[in-house]
Amino acid sequence: MNPIYDDVATLLLKLEAELRRLQLWEDQAPPAEALASTEPFCVDTLTLPQWLQFVFVPRMIELIENVRPLPDQCGIAPIAEEYFRGGDYTAGGLIQLLAEIDERLQRG
Template structure:
């Protein structure tokens, strides 16, 4: 896995969230971000978790040249979250599958 590939997919995830108008200008509260549940499912929507937890965490790991997660499985959660949605999420789901593959490979 090349770190530049991971960075490129992270940029694509952000672009897809913006394209779908799911990018938010106001961050959630510190309490919401402090959730101990997977994906902060009790306090954030999946798009919020991607924007305010997942992307910043991976960008920070890349910048610090720290170890990246060895396993990732966000796409199945996203597929379930967006099931039945009228949004054109195929690009976002494709990018999430790519990040899963890159980090799990």
């Protein structure tokens, strides 16, 4: 298997761990209609942490498990920087991890 799949899978595990550490991982999924948003990052129905947990991670896992092409650009880190700007969270580690995911996908 292409090493990118292993790398991204490892980064996704780290992402889950960081969201849990920040207490942003939720036990219950949002309603199906919230997940069906057509807006980028579901900005109209989900928070960024919810989007990461319930949309991004599952979609990436599905692509990896089925050895389907991964996106070559995500641009999640800049969105996270804006989302967490001035917030109560120490999200530097999360933002750095998202930057690593962005970079790894871009390198292919």
